[in-house]
Amino acid sequence: MPDFRAYCQPTNPAAPEIRLAPEESHHLVVVNRCGRGDPVVAFDGQGHEWFCECVDPVKSGAVLRVKEHRQAVPLPCAITLAQALPKGATMDEIVRQATEIGAAKIVPLLTERTQVHLDGDRADKKVEKWRITAIEAAKQCGNPWLPEIAPVQKLTDFLAATGDTDLKLVASLHPGATALKTVLAHYRAKHTRPPHRVLWLVGPEGDFSSAEMTALIMAGFTPITLGPLVLRCDTAAICALSILSYELAAG
Secondary structure, eight states: OOSEEEEOOOOOTTOSEEEOOHHHHHIIIIISOOOTTOEEEEEOSBSEEEEEEEEEOOTTSOEEEEEEEEEOOOOSSEEEEEEEOOSTTHHHHHHHHHHHHTOSEEEEEEOTTOOOOOOHHHHHHHHHHHHHHHHHHHHHHTOOBOOEEOOOEEHHHHHTTOOSOSEEEEEOOSTTOBOHHHHHHHHHHHOSSOOSEEEEEEOOTTOOOHHHHHHHHHTTOEEEOOOSSOOOHHHHHHHHHHHHHHHHHTO
């Protein structure tokens, strides 16, 4: 893989040149010290990659000459992480690692025990910050797909619009939670194909309330255990995504 990766806005796959936005140009040229003639892979977060040569390393608008275009194959299963908002900057790290693992969508949620409350402009600014975090993570790990970062929303509103999903899973500390292997085995026994769309729901510090867990089960979510230990919500999110991705890859 070339040393440099840069995010570009969606463009014509057959474009002979790509001019990067000022912010991305500054990061490429000033921070990463990309010079004239250096190889750069530009990606748009939708699976398109352009293998380029930097022909004009200007920090206000670097120009890349395209040598080859490739369309990446998406992961076989689109995983959505619906995450109750944690305190502090923890959500930034969750977004970063979820992007590295290959989550297709991240939904920040407000729940009964959520200690962070975002409204209006604050919520919009946070979502934009998380989108930038996802771009930086994708550049670092070589992921050509960016997760969709949904607006901050209440759990009740989210449940009313979960859409068409093959599996709905919720990480749970409550008694009776099922092992992921068991749930996947039951799914495979009933279907001729593996799941294409999976929704993982992870709660806040203190987990979901009993009333919320009841509502989740009524909405079709299966409580899943992540082991005998009590995990931080960010650890739970990455653990949930990791084991699901591994199990799906293993067939």
